[in-house]
Amino acid sequence: MVNGFDPATATGLTEESRELVKRRSDLLGPAYRLFYSNPVEVARAKGVLLYDSEGNEYLDAYNNVVSVGHCHPRVVDAITQQAQTICTHTRYIQKGILDYAEDLLGTFDGPKRHAMFTCTGSEANDLAVRMAKHHTGNQGIIITEEAYHGNSELTAGFSPSLGPYSPLGTYVRRVPAPDSYRIAPEKIGAWMAEKVSEQIVDLQRRGVGVAAFIADSMFSSDGIFSHPTDVLKPVIDVVHKAGGVFIADEVQSGFGRSGEKLWGYQRHGITPDIITMGKPMGNGYPVAAAVMLPEIVEKFGRDNRYFNTFGGNTVAMAAAQAVLSVIRDEKLVENSLRVGKILRDGFHTLAKKYEQIGDVRGSGLYVGVELVKDRSTKEPDAAAASAVVNGLRARRVLISATGPHANVLKVRPPLVFTEANADRLLTEAEAVMASL
Incomplete structure (x- = not known):
């Protein structure tokens, strides 16, 4: 796993941390993973800050789940009041x-849609693909x-980032990411459409056709590719022509993350057939959704009878409503755009001093910084990325790494990240880069 803790090579853990890691392994088994070479223990949180049991403070520049900040009082109050009612x-x-x-559906442009609620993004994407297969x-x-x-x-089965030992579905086909x-x-839009066309031909030759092309419009696990924003339209045209549908996975790129629009796909000027969302929707409370055109459902x-015991329950809806209201009232989309630019500008400045930084990209509060061994060859440098991530962790600033080469x-960070928070992150990042 990218940025995963390996107990076999761990050194420097305190006796207490070592004991907790052992208890975790004994009780939870080997499938769970921890972040960082020296795992972080957390006891409480507020806004963009995490605290361990000794009161040490960490700047959280990674958790998009708590999109409006850890323990936001309006979300906490909404959950508490509804749980006390029914x-x-x-x-x-x-x-x-x-x-x-009604509020959520009003945020999408284009034709009328329906909403179906689940607990997680996994469930939302599962439901979306089931509907796509049934429809097509x-x-x-x-x-x-x-x-x-x-x-x-x-x-x-269609999440290759889970690793080479996690099997893909029989009729799942992969295309390269739009590596800007x-x-x-x-050239990216036409190139990507051609790659998708090749896979459609293969699926048709096998007699199964294409049900869906599904993508996160920020291509988060592929390495965070935010520009250009004309990449997806030619792909969708090809998919529609072959009888398939386009599913926009907004779990990571939605709810104002891009800073430019509330939804990531809107930056591309396209109309998805199905839109899925999760994680940030309830600020940590498990709530997610699939939104689709009426003809799809x-x-x-x-x-089919669809029922989800916890999906769309009254407390989940209270949490989701509070989050959407906070995003609007606190102008967090605008904040994402403004502070995100500060972060990218700061990393561009660092790139002038440190040759390991090959590219800085992203939109809003979603920033990717690609580290390379050589700028001319653009060879990925996973070791440098790991050193920066863990170096920042040692300075109590939390980020992670992504991409097929983990570089x-x-x-x-949460959408409430401030200019002062950005300055702290950039200051610590420069100190770590200087130490490489």
Whole structure:
């Protein structure tokens, strides 16, 4: 796992940390993973800060789940008040889910849509692909090479970033990511559409066709590629022509993350058939959704009964409504744009001093910094990325890494990140870069 803790090579852990790691392994088993060569223990949090049990403070520049900041009082209050009133499922008439669905659907441009609620992004993507297959009568799924879309049986089958030992589905096909660092930007859209076309032909030859192309519009696990923004339209045209649908996975790129729009796909000027969301939707409370065109769900709803015990429950809707309201009221999309530019500008300045920084990219509060061994060859440098991530952790600033070569610094803080927070991150990043 990128930026994963390896107990076999761990050194320098305190006796207490070593004991906690052992207890964790004994109780939870080997499938769980910890971050950082020296794992972080957390006891409480507020805003963009985490604290361990000894009161040491960490700047959180990684957790997009708590999009409006850890323990935001309005979200906490909404959850608490609703939990004290009633928490139940969607088979009763309730105003909360209707009010929120109306509010949420109003944020999407284009044609009318329906909303269906789940607990996680994995469930939302699972449901989206089920509907795509039912709607099209096809089975093929096309993704980018290092995509992540979930950890259910179905979604893990089209999430290659889970690793080479996690099997992909029989009719899952991969295409290269739109690598704007190595491919001329004006050529990427047509090039990517051609790659998708090749995979569609293969699926058709096998008699299954293409049900869906699914992508995160920031290509987060592929290395964070935010520009150009004309990449997806030619791909969608090819997919539609072959009878498939386009699913925009907004779990990581939505809810104002890009700073330019509320939804990442909107930067591309396109109209997805299905939109999925999760993680930041409830600021840590498990709530997610799939939003689709009426014709996508019409036959599915007629032929299938869909029910999710916890999806769309009253407390989940209260949390989601509070988050959406906070994003608006505190102008967090605008904050994402402003502070994100400060971060990127700061890394561009560092790139003038440190040759290891080959590229700085991103949009809003989603920044990717690609580290290379040589700028002329653009050879990825995973070791340098690991050193920066863990060097920042030692200075109590938390980021991670991404990309197929684990060489892209992944900076993705809560949307309430301030200019002062950005300055702290950049100051510590420069100190770490100087030490490499």
